[in-house]
Amino acid sequence: MPDYRAPLTDMAFVNKELLGMDHYEQLDGCEPLTEDLWDAIVDGGAKFAENVLAPLNRNGDEQGCDFDNGQVSTPDGFAEAFRQYGEAGWQSLSIPTDEGGQGLPGSLSTLLTEMTAAANYAWSMYPGLAHAPITCIRAGGTEAQKATYLPKLYSLEWAGTMCLTESHCGSDVGLLRTKATPNGDGSYTITGTKIFISGGEQDITENIIHAVLARVEGAPEGTSGISLFLVPKVMVNDDGSLGERNAVHCGSIEHKMGIKGSATCVMNFDGATAFLLGEENRGLEVMFKIMNTARLGTALQGVCLGEAAFQGALAYARERLQMRALSGVQNPDGPADPIIAHPDVRRMLMTQKALIEGSRAFIYWLSRLNDLTQYGSEEQAAEADDLMSLLTPIAKAFCTETGVEVTNLGVQVFGGHGYIREHGMEQLLRDMRIATIYEGTTGIQSLDLLGRKVMGSGGKLLRNFTKRIHKFCEAQAGKSAMSEFIEPLAAVNAQWGEITMQVGEKAMRNADEIGAASVDYTLFGGYVALAYMWAQMAEIALQQDGDFYTAKLATARFYFQRILPRAEAHARAAVAGAGSVMDLEESLLHL
Ligand SMILES: Cc1cc2nc3c(=O)[nH]c(=O)nc-3n(C[C@H](O)[C@H](O)[C@H](O)COP(=O)(O)OP(=O)(O)OC[C@H]3O[C@@H](n4cnc5c(N)ncnc54)[C@H](O)[C@@H]3O)c2cc1C
Numbered sequence: 001m002p003d004y005r006a007p008l009t010d011m012a013f014v015n016k017e018l019l020g021m022d023h024y025e026q027l028d029g030c031e032p033l034t035e036d037l038w039d040a041i042v043d044g045g046a047k048f049a050e051n052v053l054a055p056l057n058r059n060g061d062e063q064g065c066d067f068d069n070g071q072v073s074t075p076d077g078f079a080e081a082f083r084q085y086g087e088a089g090w091q092s093l094s095i096p097t098d099e100g101g102q103g104l105p106g107s108l109s110t111l112l113t114e115m116t117a118a119a120n121y122a123w124s125m126y127p128g129l130a131h132a133p134i135t136c137i138r139a140g141g142t143e144a145q146k147a148t149y150l151p152k153l154y155s156l157e158w159a160g161t162m163c164l165t166e167s168h169c170g171s172d173v174g175l176l177r178t179k180a181t182p183n184g185d186g187s188y189t190i191t192g193t194k195i196f197i198s199g200g201e202q203d204i205t206e207n208i209i210h211a212v213l214a215r216v217e218g219a220p221e222g223t224s225g226i227s228l229f230l231v232p233k234v235m236v237n238d239d240g241s242l243g244e245r246n247a248v249h250c251g252s253i254e255h256k257m258g259i260k261g262s263a264t265c266v267m268n269f270d271g272a273t274a275f276l277l278g279e280e281n282r283g284l285e286v287m288f289k290i291m292n293t294a295r296l297g298t299a300l301q302g303v304c305l306g307e308a309a310f311q312g313a314l315a316y317a318r319e320r321l322q323m324r325a326l327s328g329v330q331n332p333d334g335p336a337d338p339i340i341a342h343p344d345v346r347r348m349l350m351t352q353k354a355l356i357e358g359s360r361a362f363i364y365w366l367s368r369l370n371d372l373t374q375y376g377s378e379e380q381a382a383e384a385d386d387l388m389s390l391l392t393p394i395a396k397a398f399c400t401e402t403g404v405e406v407t408n409l410g411v412q413v414f415g416g417h418g419y420i421r422e423h424g425m426e427q428l429l430r431d432m433r434i435a436t437i438y439e440g441t442t443g444i445q446s447l448d449l450l451g452r453k454v455m456g457s458g459g460k461l462l463r464n465f466t467k468r469i470h471k472f473c474e475a476q477a478g479k480s481a482m483s484e485f486i487e488p489l490a491a492v493n494a495q496w497g498e499i500t501m502q503v504g505e506k507a508m509r510n511a512d513e514i515g516a517a518s519v520d521y522t523l524f525g526g527y528v529a530l531a532y533m534w535a536q537m538a539e540i541a542l543q544q545d546g547d548f549y550t551a552k553l554a555t556a557r558f559y560f561q562r563i564l565p566r567a568e569a570h571a572r573a574a575v576a577g578a579g580s581v582m583d584l585e586e587s588l589l590h591l
Helices: 008-020 035-063 078-087 106-119 121-140 143-154 283-319 343-375 378-413 425-436 442-455 460-476 480-509 512-542 547-563 566-574
Strands: 066-068 071-073 158-163 179-182 187-198 207-216 227-232 234-236 242-245 248-253 264-277
Touching: 008 035, 008 106, 008 343, 008 512, 008 547, 035 078, 035 106, 035 121, 035 425, 066 248, 071 248, 078 121, 106 121, 106 283, 106 343, 121 143, 121 158, 121 207, 121 227, 121 264, 121 283, 143 158, 143 207, 143 227, 158 187, 187 207, 187 227, 207 264, 207 283, 227 234, 227 283, 283 343, 283 378, 283 425, 343 378, 343 512, 343 547, 378 425, 378 442, 378 460, 378 512, 442 460, 442 480, 442 512, 460 480, 460 512, 480 512, 480 547, 480 566, 512 547, 512 566
Parallel strands: 158 207, 179 207
Antiparallel strands: 066 071, 179 187, 187 264, 207 227, 227 264, 234 242, 248 264
16 A cells, blocks of 8 residues: 555645635634644644554455444454544534534535545545534434534544435435334334445444434325434433434445445344434435535545555656666666656656646635535625535536546556555555445436536526636736636637537437436536636746646646547537437347
């Protein structure tokens, strides 16, 4: 496993120079975040990630989780690291102070998540999922529920889960069958089986608070009949002490491709006692509160594991000696040159760097917008909300798909040594693979983007963003050094509107057009969004001296010359129509 070092220089660049610390001065209602405090928290998070979590990563993959008669054991060291994380107060960093947290903005937590998850993704699933009941209770819980559960979830004495998926019901949550029956005393009895539940059972905490979607008897079919419940693994007495074991048990755990240290559980609710959150049949409204942050968190997985893979690949490419450089001997004292001298290896490293740093800037910006939805003025919050509605599905789909590409390139740079276990590169690819699937697959994100957000808003949400890019391009007009970035950015920005019109026109005649265009359309949007971030980073780099800025500028050039052209292929595919996708009779697909 490559040694993980938190990319503090780039994190600071994006936060302090690209997005600016003045963002934090305009937030109303959260604790002031000075640069010193920012440095101290990020530094502390980096040390925890590097020194505590990274050393557990390899064994976590090899040992994995174990299931024995309803009990699940997690890899060595996971429980102790979890305890330390809770004691350090990381979990409640972005919870408002009047609710018992530290009141700092959520965008700061994004940085911590990046570092902890890059160091050990499987471990990071446990605190990550513990946020699910926190968010559900804060959004839909009574004062009594808040007082009972939140302090223990903040301190991580208790963990949590999000239970949506059933064997017949994944993307289509409206199909769920788990049943809730009112007990007449305000509580409910839940019966049903959920599958693929991350952290459904573990040996880390004494209690687990499950946030469960279920259908109250007699509720309407589909998504309008879904309610949200809290189901504690161990019942909580009125005085806060733990009572009887509730009737929810782990039936088995999955054997899977990656994130092996994260227990993926079948959970049986055999008449478990449950408590309603919010109102009956309105569970999805509460759940939607989690969606943006959960999707951004999953988008970040591409940056985390991509960064770890890049660090490994770069170190290896500097050491591994194979053949001579095309342009002449680089290492005359050795039998061959380091592979970093070969243009194709450079192409792979530059692709990794451009996609990771572009995605980092994109996701950090979105988490700043998320701050504004919470702590900005009414006008700022509305504007941020509109931008996030459009850009969150793009970030989730694009940054996870490119995360798979970047971790795959990590294996490729190592050659056969990447394919074997020894260097840990194949683990990063395996750990990455799930990210395009959970929290809404790439296909589902793309339908959400094109169908609901773009077409559903009559193009308004898209125009908000393309106008913003247009204004940026106009402001750069006349700066000759920026033209290599601005001309292609302005071109793809205008093209975005054109392909939207073309797909929209086709969709009026054939509803399949949206589904057939959607993934290419979304990836096109991702390349444009990253171009916007890279152009802004280039603007800063052009005004500064020093190695870091030289590297930024060169990477911006690489992005525009070698990555952005992919957008054209996606644009052409998106407008090519549903015919070639759907015309072939299904029975003829394989003869
Ligand atoms: C390791 C792991 C951890 C997980 N953790 C959790 C968890 O903690 N809690 C939880 O509730 N769930 C969890 N899940 C479940 C995960 O969220 C689902 O697997 C995911 O939502 C997809 O559902 P599915 O697997 O049933 O696939 P399906 O919904 O059956 O989809 C199969 C394929 O069909 C496509 N598809 C489906 N419908 C459409 C459509 N209308 N248009 C276009 N394409 C479509 C999908 O994109 C996909 O490619 C986890 C899964 C895994 C593997």
